[in-house]
Amino acid sequence: MAKQIKWLVIGSIAIVLVFSLFTFTLFKESRGYTQYHSESLMNDTSRLIGSFQRKQEVLQQIIQTRTLTQTQVELISEDNYTLINYYEDYNRLAMNLDRYENKGYSIVDAAFVTEAVFNRKIAEIQGTDQVKVKLDNEFLEKVEFLEAFNERCLNTLGKHVRGFVITDTSVEPTEEREELSEKGINEDFWVEILKRLDREAFEKQRDLEMLVD
Numbered sequence: 001m002a003k004q005i006k007w008l009v010i011g012s013i014a015i016v017l018v019f020s021l022f023t024f025t026l027f028k029e030s031r032g033y034t035q036y037h038s039e040s041l042m043n044d045t046s047r048l049i050g051s052f053q054r055k056q057e058v059l060q061q062i063i064q065t066r067t068l069t070q071t072q073v074e075l076i077s078e079d080n081y082t083l084i085n086y087y088e089d090y091n092r093l094a095m096n097l098d099r100y101e102n103k104g105y106s107i108v109d110a111a112f113v114t115e116a117v118f119n120r121k122i123a124e125i126q127g128t129d130q131v132k133v134k135l136d137n138e139f140l141e142k143v144e145f146l147e148a149f150n151e152r153c154l155n156t157l158g159k160h161v162r163g164f165v166i167t168d169t170s171v172e173p174t175e176e177r178e179e180l181s182e183k184g185i186n187e188d189f190w191v192e193i194l195k196r197l198d199r200e201a202f203e204k205q206r207d208l209e210m211l212v213d
Contacts, residue, residue: 034182037093044089048082052150054079057169059076063140063143070122073121083108084108100195102194104202105198106197116212152200160196162174162176162184163180
């Protein structure tokens with residue numbers, strides 16, 4: 001009887017140890033998952049803000065000079081794809097976590113419209129020796145609309161982002177940036193950014209679509 005009790009105690013201790021080890025391993029994996037995605041989130045969010053800022057500068061240059069160059073189109077394209085990649089990565093993550101899903105018009109649709117507007121215009125001088133397109137008032141109105149829309153998106157980012165302060169020409173990290181690099185993925189700000197940018201696009205859907213009609 002005593003021998004049976006002894007083995008029962010030993011078995012119980014072994015089970016507790018195995019369970020504790022399993023729980024600790026899960027905790028480490030979960031913490032590592034959170035930290036990995038949080039660091040990526042903050043780096044990607046910084047790049048996203050920078051892409052909107054540079055696009056704003058390029059759009060303002062186009063309006064001021066009333067011309068369009070291939071270089072400007074390429075910069076706008078790079079900035080659009082920074083947005084598209086960010087949205088695809090974090091919208092997918094939000095869906096997997098059951099935190100957000102948009103089945104309607106999105107900020108990505110708006111980015112593709114912007115891409116089409118400038119690609120169509122720059123195509124006018126492809127195959128020629130011209131280095132820039134002179135813009136008429138009709139096209140400049142399109143650029144002015146896109147510049148205003150981009151500014152709205154920048155303001156939205158400024159209201160809902162955490163870990164950064166957005167100025168007219170730069171993005172500066174705050175003291176919270178380091179903490180968010182470890183557990184920011186558990187916060188709601190990045191999901192709110194997706195929602196708010198989608199809302200900006202949805203509210204201007206008809207105007208955006210008319211740019212390429």
